[in-house]
Amino acid sequence: MEPSQVVESAREPGRQQRMSVICWSSDLDRVWPTLILATTGAASGLDVNIFFTFWGLRVLQKNNKRVTGGNWMQIGESIVDRGGTGHLKLGKVHFGGLGTWMIKRLAKQHKVADPEELFQMAVDLGVRLYPCQMTMDLYGLSKDDFVEGLEPPVGAASFIEMASESDFTLFI
Amino acid sequence: MEPSQVVESAREPGRQQRMSVICWSSDLDRVWPTLILATTGAASGLDVNIFFTFWGLRVLQKNNKRVTGGNWMQIGESIVDRGGTGHLKLGKVHFGGLGTWMIKRLAKQHKVADPEELFQMAVDLGVRLYPCQMTMDLYGLSKDDFVEGLEPPVGAASFIEMASESDFTLFI
Amino acid sequence: MEPSQVVESAREPGRQQRMSVICWSSDLDRVWPTLILATTGAASGLDVNIFFTFWGLRVLQKNNKRVTGGNWMQIGESIVDRGGTGHLKLGKVHFGGLGTWMIKRLAKQHKVADPEELFQMAVDLGVRLYPCQMTMDLYGLSKDDFVEGLEPPVGAASFIEMASESDFTLFI
Numbered sequence: 375m376e377p378s379q380v381v382e383s384a385r386e387p388g389r390q391q392r393m394s395v396i397c398w399s400s401d402l403d404r405v406w407p408t409l410i411l412a413t414t415g416a417a418s419g420l421d422v423n424i425f426f427t428f429w430g431l432r433v434l435q436k437n438n439k440r441v442t443g444g445n446w447m448q449i450g451e452s453i454v455d456r457g458g459t460g461h462l463k464l465g466k467v468h469f470g471g472l473g474t475w476m477i478k479r480l481a482k483q484h485k486v487a488d489p490e491e492l493f494q495m496a497v498d499l500g501v502r503l504y505p506c507q508m509t510m511d512l513y514g515l516s517k518d519d520f521v522e523g524l525e526p527p528v529g530a531a532s533f534i535e536m537a538s539e540s541d542f543t544l545f546i
Numbered sequence: 547m548e549p550s551q552v553v554e555s556a557r558e559p560g561r562q563q564r565m566s567v568i569c570w571s572s573d574l575d576r577v578w579p580t581l582i583l584a585t586t587g588a589a590s591g592l593d594v595n596i597f598f599t600f601w602g603l604r605v606l607q608k609n610n611k612r613v614t615g616g617n618w619m620q621i622g623e624s625i626v627d628r629g630g631t632g633h634l635k636l637g638k639v640h641f642g643g644l645g646t647w648m649i650k651r652l653a654k655q656h657k658v659a660d661p662e663e664l665f666q667m668a669v670d671l672g673v674r675l676y677p678c679q680m681t682m683d684l685y686g687l688s689k690d691d692f693v694e695g696l697e698p699p700v701g702a703a704s705f706i707e708m709a710s711e712s713d714f715t716l717f718i
Numbered sequence: 719m720e721p722s723q724v725v726e727s728a729r730e731p732g733r734q735q736r737m738s739v740i741c742w743s744s745d746l747d748r749v750w751p752t753l754i755l756a757t758t759g760a761a762s763g764l765d766v767n768i769f770f771t772f773w774g775l776r777v778l779q780k781n782n783k784r785v786t787g788g789n790w791m792q793i794g795e796s797i798v799d800r801g802g803t804g805h806l807k808l809g810k811v812h813f814g815g816l817g818t819w820m821i822k823r824l825a826k827q828h829k830v831a832d833p834e835e836l837f838q839m840a841v842d843l844g845v846r847l848y849p850c851q852m853t854m855d856l857y858g859l860s861k862d863d864f865v866e867g868l869e870p871p872v873g874a875a876s877f878i879e880m881a882s883e884s885d886f887t888l889f890i
Contacts, residue, residue, distance in 0.1 A: 553882075555882075556730065556882060556883055557729055557730070563882050565878070565881070565882070575772060575773070578772075579740075579742060579771065579772060582852075582874050583874055583877075583878065586873075586874040586875050586878060587878050589875075590875055590878055590879075592878065592882070638809075648791050648794075648795070649856070651791065652791055652792070652856045653856065656852075656855045656856055658852060658856070713881075713882045714881045714882060714884065714886075714887040715887075716740070716887065716888075716889040717889060718742075718889050
């Protein structure tokens with residue numbers, strides 16, 4: 375899959391249109407729209423950046439990485455809050471706990487790609503995926519805990535630079 | 547009620563200022579600010595777009611439409627997650643369950659319009675309200691389930707175009 | 719602490735870059751990134767505005783103000799939903815209720831400033847902090863309930879003007 379075109383910014387002639395997203399949550403119902411917008415944006419010819427921070431950092435974790443962190447708090451948090459695009463859950467208890475299973479099933483019936491597939495599409499389409507360095511420190515996560523294809527970790531100052539050069543920026 | 551003026555974009559001289567919102571949630575405490583900002587924006591002379599997606603699509607449902615969808619999952623979801631501006635609830639359990647009732651009562655005392663009134667004001671002021679086609683498919687919702695006054699359903703690509711032409715865009 | 723520089727807007731040459739945030743929530747996990755982005759932005763030379771509305775208004779409350787409001791609903795709400803940067807809690811029950819304590823402890827270990835410190839830094843760095851007038855009316859809050867260093871209360875129309883003059887705007 376390749377972007378069909380490069381779209382020019384309406385605001386700054388001569389520059390590619392750019393969108394940035396803060397992925398702050400690891401809830402399925404927030405990560406899904408994040409990845410749909412990111413892949414759609416990239417496929418439409420935009421330059422797309424996502425900054426994964428706070429709960430959202432867990433999205434970048436390898437699906438088979440069960441326990442992470444160095445001290446008991448970090449280890450405990452990693453067990454309670456399982457990471458990886460294959461393990462995301464809805465942000466609210468829904469439909470008596472069946473919600474996550476059900477929405478994934480509905481999506482499959484309607485051929486909507488799931489978060490694992492969308493994430494890989496994002497990488498393939500050149501979406502830039504930035505882990506937040508500060509959150510990595512808090513969680514005790516290192517590069518080895520993450521999937522392939524990410525940019526180097528950055529901090530809030532880099533995100534602000536990204537956002538201020540973007541045509542639009544969303545906090546999701 | 548009519549916009550008193552047309553405000554020009556600070557970024558693109560000669561074009562009306564534009565704001566876009568993703569209404570992602572059907573929680574009362576998110577829909578309320580969405581509609582307050584949209585109607586205030588439109589009344590101030592801005593061109594306002596709202597894209598209703600995911601949980602947010604239920605906001606567009608007719609208040610007297612109790613059950614929607616075609617298969618058991620869609621029907622079940624529509625019962626658990628009742629749609630329509632008259633049936634929105636706070637996103638967190640609050641004040642022992644009294645929260646939704648209480649905040650509506652406080653609003654009434656202070657003459658803050660409720661979501662049903664604000665929604666109608668938005669339509670009257672020319673706010674453009676777009677249902678998300680993909681979410682309609684997932685929920686099994688059709689045009690007949692929605693209130694009057696909406697734009698035709700669109701997808702993520704159309705939203706991205708909207709956002710990139712806006713002076714500011716919010717994910718609420 | 720003083721901004722090291724003034725950064726020029728990429729969009730409007732000759733004007734300082736500007737970011738605006740709607741602080742809609744008083745959840746620790748939302749206020750924290752709000753204040754980190756605001757202080758980092760201001761320290762990087764941006765002009766930063768925060769509009770505190772809905773649940774977010776409680777962030778501005780004095781830490782030692784226990785009960786606020788005039789009628790029983792307002793008083794009740796103020797007891798259930800304690801205000802002040804020292805009393806914020808995570809938005810989801812996490813780690814069996816230990817989450818708020820744990821994340822604050824992890825932050826301390828990694829020398830990440832807590833919300834109380836960050837709020838004071840924001841004031842010192844000249845971040846403009848606007849209470850929402852309408853929410854003040856709903857909650858029955860007055861200027862005396864708030865900390866020092868705020869701008870005068872404003873409404874949604876003022877926020878929209880702020881946003882439309884900003885390089886980027888986030889709803890957090």
